[in-house]
Amino acid sequence: MKILVCISQAPDTTTKIAFSDNNTKFNTAGVTMIINPYDEWYALVRALELKEAGTASSVHLITVGKQDAEPVIRKALALGGDEAIRIDTESHDPYVVAAEIAAYAANEKYDLILCGKESIDYNNGVMGGMLAELLDMNYVGFATKLDLADSVATVSREIEGGEEIDKAPLPLVVSCQKGMAEARIPNMRGIMAARTKPLKVVAASGIAALSEIVSYDLPPVKTGVKMFAPEDMDGLVNALHSEAKVI
Amino acid sequence: MSVIVLAEHTQGSFKKKTFEAIQYANHIAGQLNTTTTAVVLGTVDAANLEQLGAYGAQKVLHVADSKLDNLSARAYAKALASAAEKEGAKVIVALHDVTGKAVAPRLSARLKAGIVAGAVSYPDLSTGFKVKKGVFAGKAFAFVNINTEVKVITLMPNTFAVQKGEGVANVEELSVSFDNKDFSIQVQEVNKVTGTVPLAEAELVVSGGRGMKGPENWPALEALADALGAALACSRPVADSHWRPHHEHVGQTGGTIRPNLYIAVGISGAIQHLAGVNGSKTIVVINKDPEAPFFKAADYGVIGDALEILPRLTTAVKKFKEAQH
Numbered sequence: 001m002k003i004l005v006c007i008s009q010a011p012d013t014t015t016k017i018a019f020s021d022n023n024t025k026f027n028t029a030g031v032t033m034i035i036n037p038y039d040e041w042y043a044l045v046r047a048l049e050l051k052e053a054g055t056a057s058s059v060h061l062i063t064v065g066k067q068d069a070e071p072v073i074r075k076a077l078a079l080g081g082d083e084a085i086r087i088d089t090e091s092h093d094p095y096v097v098a099a100e101i102a103a104y105a106a107n108e109k110y111d112l113i114l115c116g117k118e119s120i121d122y123n124n125g126v127m128g129g130m131l132a133e134l135l136d137m138n139y140v141g142f143a144t145k146l147d148l149a150d151s152v153a154t155v156s157r158e159i160e161g162g163e164e165i166d167k168a169p170l171p172l173v174v175s176c177q178k179g180m181a182e183a184r185i186p187n188m189r190g191i192m193a194a195r196t197k198p199l200k201v202v203a204a205s206g207i208a209a210l211s212e213i214v215s216y217d218l219p220p221v222k223t224g225v226k227m228f229a230p231e232d233m234d235g236l237v238n239a240l241h242s243e244a245k246v247i
Numbered sequence: 248m249s250v251i252v253l254a255e256h257t258q259g260s261f262k263k264k265t266f267e268a269i270q271y272a273n274h275i276a277g278q279l280n281t282t283t284t285a286v287v288l289g290t291v292d293a294a295n296l297e298q299l300g301a302y303g304a305q306k307v308l309h310v311a312d313s314k315l316d317n318l319s320a321r322a323y324a325k326a327l328a329s330a331a332e333k334e335g336a337k338v339i340v341a342l343h344d345v346t347g348k349a350v351a352p353r354l355s356a357r358l359k360a361g362i363v364a365g366a367v368s369y370p371d372l373s374t375g376f377k378v379k380k381g382v383f384a385g386k387a388f389a390f391v392n393i394n395t396e397v398k399v400i401t402l403m404p405n406t407f408a409v410q411k412g413e414g415v416a417n418v419e420e421l422s423v424s425f426d427n428k429d430f431s432i433q434v435q436e437v438n439k440v441t442g443t444v445p446l447a448e449a450e451l452v453v454s455g456g457r458g459m460k461g462p463e464n465w466p467a468l469e470a471l472a473d474a475l476g477a478a479l480a481c482s483r484p485v486a487d488s489h490w491r492p493h494h495e496h497v498g499q500t501g502g503t504i505r506p507n508l509y510i511a512v513g514i515s516g517a518i519q520h521l522a523g524v525n526g527s528k529t530i531v532v533i534n535k536d537p538e539a540p541f542f543k544a545a546d547y548g549v550i551g552d553a554l555e556i557l558p559r560l561t562t563a564v565k566k567f568k569e570a571q572h
Contacts, residue, residue, distance in 0.1 A: 013384075013519045014518055037500050095362070121384075122382055123364075123381060123382055123503075125343075126355065127352070129320065129351070130355060130356040131356075132353065160257070160445055161439050162437065162438050163437075164436070165436040165438075167433045168433075210360065210362070211362065212392050213389045214374075214391070216382070217389075218387050219525060225546060225547065226546065227548045230551035231559075233560045234566070236547060236563065237566075246507040
């Protein structure tokens, strides 16, 4: 049972977002890059648990990124995983990322591909579904639980106002979110071992982007908060009704 | 040429967000000088289908196969691709919700049609096909240009106000041939949380943080939520301390919501929390610390102890609701 975990790097969650070049580029100056939390805490850790339980024979990690993505993939290897693959290109177009991973994964015959539910930077949440389509695999999105037995996965996924439990035959792509596993911290042995684990750099297939980000914008700054005294909750309710018109 | 829109339903009835998606699609159809076709998958009554005309669908393509009553991303993508081909669709709209996010990416990859996931604007056609969407978990927006002839958009629910108009849609049945593979995922069990407003689609949300001091104080928050008809949410420390279930956690690593009203009680407003909620139209912050960063992002604020203010606010809301009747 071979598992592939898709890893992307993302700015640390405390990052103050700023743009440069006339609002066309994300300003990475002073920004710490981390493993996208959904990829790390849920997808990767669940894959490692499946290997530790003897269900999976190998766990490979893959990322689409330039050389600056290597510290993050090494950090992921410190948590676990047998080897990593970096596809040497970068794109904000989710199709390019999915198609590049699909081109690599097509020859490797993975039984299970895990990714986070979305990246915390571009928030598309579509890469996993695209990958499943391109590899002609099943897809369960926004999963909170995953177990495997006899080439069939039992997956709980979020639905409107609740959850659904599905039986999905492998091969399968699953996008993971909270509930799937508990976050881990890499230990010293893992960090040392990660230094010598194979990190394969693969040339990109040169897939053309279907979309591009042309510019960015920051949300309007609130003009000032209107305060109410704790004794004046009628005043607040009145403002919510007649001014904000939300109740 | 046309604009098609996936009209989601729950056991045969349509929700407001579906009407919003249809209205959005019809606005784009207007920009492109074409018509709107709503695609309905699974069992729905004819009368219900016709009413989609009131939100801008001139035509409804109905794939009545009861196997589609449950979501199958493969089958839904296939049916939409078939409808798109039949209608010569240039734009395909779905919602940025659990169904849309399962189906739209498959469809986008299948048709090699560029996608904007989580759109919050109509397309700007002056320089291509440019759509605004939230990025960095709500801390910023990106303008994404789609380069392909066919475009896929998932619309962030609760972006536009829905207005019911006149009109009855022309309903046409569409038959799509599926194979076993399209239904190879079997639904074993469905567990719905009943009696509460689902957070993702709630228009009013009441949310608690560490300032609530402990899970034993939540009834005061629930009383306010009940009085308003609001859904409950919480900050990450609250979920991590198991005071509240994880599905109530909103913020950068939890759910992202954009209700009309977000009342934050005892939440200081860390940047990660703000990211998940700053799409809310009106924000009320109740906090005992006047320096809490959340006040800077708020429309209305009250400085004071959460547990003292909550009952007062609940009483004021009840009084207001009674006066409305």
